[in-house]
Amino acid sequence: MRAVDLIEKKKQGIEHTKEEINFLINGYMNGSIEDYQMSAWLMAVCFQGLSDSETAYLTQSFVDSGEVLDFSDIAVHVADKHSTGGVGDKVTLVLAPILASLGVYTAKLSGRGLGFTGGTIDKLESIPNFRCELSKDEFLNQIKNVHVAISSQSPNLTPADGKIYALRDVTATVDNKSLICASVVSKKIASGATSIVLDVKFGSGAFLKTKEEARELAELMIKTGKLLNKKIDVVISSMEQPLGYNIGNSLEVIESIEFLKGFYGEDLYDVTLALLTKTLINCGLAYDMSDAKKMMDEAIKNGSALNKFKEIIIAQGGNPDVINNYSLFEIGKNKIEIKALEGGYISKLSALDVAYCAKLLGAGRDKKSDSIDFGAGVILKKKVSDSINQGDVVMELYFNDVNQNKLDEAVTIARNSFKVSKIKVEKPVLIF
Numbered sequence: 001m002r003a004v005d006l007i008e009k010k011k012q013g014i015e016h017t018k019e020e021i022n023f024l025i026n027g028y029m030n031g032s033i034e035d036y037q038m039s040a041w042l043m044a045v046c047f048q049g050l051s052d053s054e055t056a057y058l059t060q061s062f063v064d065s066g067e068v069l070d071f072s073d074i075a076v077h078v079a080d081k082h083s084t085g086g087v088g089d090k091v092t093l094v095l096a097p098i099l100a101s102l103g104v105y106t107a108k109l110s111g112r113g114l115g116f117t118g119g120t121i122d123k124l125e126s127i128p129n130f131r132c133e134l135s136k137d138e139f140l141n142q143i144k145n146v147h148v149a150i151s152s153q154s155p156n157l158t159p160a161d162g163k164i165y166a167l168r169d170v171t172a173t174v175d176n177k178s179l180i181c182a183s184v185v186s187k188k189i190a191s192g193a194t195s196i197v198l199d200v201k202f203g204s205g206a207f208l209k210t211k212e213e214a215r216e217l218a219e220l221m222i223k224t225g226k227l228l229n230k231k232i233d234v235v236i237s238s239m240e241q242p243l244g245y246n247i248g249n250s251l252e253v254i255e256s257i258e259f260l261k262g263f264y265g266e267d268l269y270d271v272t273l274a275l276l277t278k279t280l281i282n283c284g285l286a287y288d289m290s291d292a293k294k295m296m297d298e299a300i301k302n303g304s305a306l307n308k309f310k311e312i313i314i315a316q317g318g319n320p321d322v323i324n325n326y327s328l329f330e331i332g333k334n335k336i337e338i339k340a341l342e343g344g345y346i347s348k349l350s351a352l353d354v355a356y357c358a359k360l361l362g363a364g365r366d367k368k369s370d371s372i373d374f375g376a377g378v379i380l381k382k383k384v385s386d387s388i389n390q391g392d393v394v395m396e397l398y399f400n401d402v403n404q405n406k407l408d409e410a411v412t413i414a415r416n417s418f419k420v421s422k423i424k425v426e427k428p429v430l431i432f
């Protein structure tokens with residue numbers, strides 16, 4: 001077999017066998033297939049697509065490239081969730097402690113932000129001294145003792161996805177549904193969880209732009225799970241406007257702590273509840289959403305969810321005092337207010353624009369090696385359908401040392417990120 005023949009085959013839209021997919025992935029991992037050949041194959045996939053069987057072979061090949069975690073001697077049910085990426089998406093930060101406080105063992109492997117999307121690991125590292133790089137033993141022990149751990153993706157789990165994801169990011173081959181499916185589902189299979197709930201996002205601040213594409217991806221993920229004997233549940237949610245009010249690393253952790261103290265916005269609450277419901281049903285702890293809602297509200301009200309978040313911080317070496325003292329976080333020293341030029345109702349708030357603005361302020365990175373400013377970001381004061389008067393603040397930009405060109409660009413993008421309508425606008429549908 002030769003890589004060049006397989007690239008030609010996919011270029012012509014011919015279906016690969018399992019052996020051919022394994023040859024490509026193994027060859028890429030052992031160095032006999034070069035970056036430029038894998039890039040050409042990925043681009044051919046973007047144009048010709050992969051069949052359901054090819055997607056399942058690719059997913060299994062990613063899983064087989066590393067180890068698979070096993071929790072069978074710790075708990076019968078172990079939960080995991082994954083989002084396909086969004087803006088202001090801090091659901092993991094609130095869902096993981098809520099689940100653990102309700103008795104669900106939660107093993108969460110998360111990533112860093114890349115491109116315009118944020119990453120849970122960057123957010124957690126804004127807590128002073130918080131450690132995300134847990135060894136396999138540390139991860140397993142913490143799940144045993146605290147019932148929840150949030151760790152960065154170990155290099156031993158699905159290393160083929162890690163290497164190919166980095167290549168996709170710089171070759172414009174991220175947004176193919178089969179490639180996204182194999183990347184996400186392989187990680188979830190390797191992470192060993194028994195309950196896997198995925199949040200497939202669509203809209204301006206997501207990789208997939210339409211609801212139809214999100215539905216196709218959701219169906220493909222469920223089908224791939226079935227072909228590989230893994231039950232997968234999916235929630236489809238809109239990422240047209242950012243989730244919650246804060247965008248940026250420290251700012252998002254603060255919003256999450258506020259959530260766990262009982263102060264939350266409706267959209268973050270609703271997405272969290274949707275994912276919680278599916279997980280609790282999978283684990284036999286709830287029958288429906290009304291059950292799950294009661295349990296979630298109680299865990300917030302009695303402080304057990306917040307206490308679990310504190311336990312996570314302590315277990316992972318962070319400073320738990322941040323929970324009651326937000327000044328321990330790095331927050332941008334400078335603030336610019338973006339105001340409405342006319343009154344009415346917010347009719348549009350682009351998640352993509354807000355994400356680019358936050359990134360220009362220092363909250364995100366262009367390349368994996370770039371450093372980020374934990375304190376940079378955006379706080380939204382208004383969301384779609386809110387009424388607004390002329391001169392009201394729509395959002396605040398927080399930043400430290402940003403060069404003037406970048407700052408000017410960030411302010412221009414922020415000013416153009418929203419629209420005001422004279423006619424009342426309904427709250428957009430969030431979950432499908």
Ligand code: URA
Nearest residue numbers: 084085179180183184
């Ligand atoms: N998240 C992933 O882990 N992989 C993708 O391909 C896209 C989003």
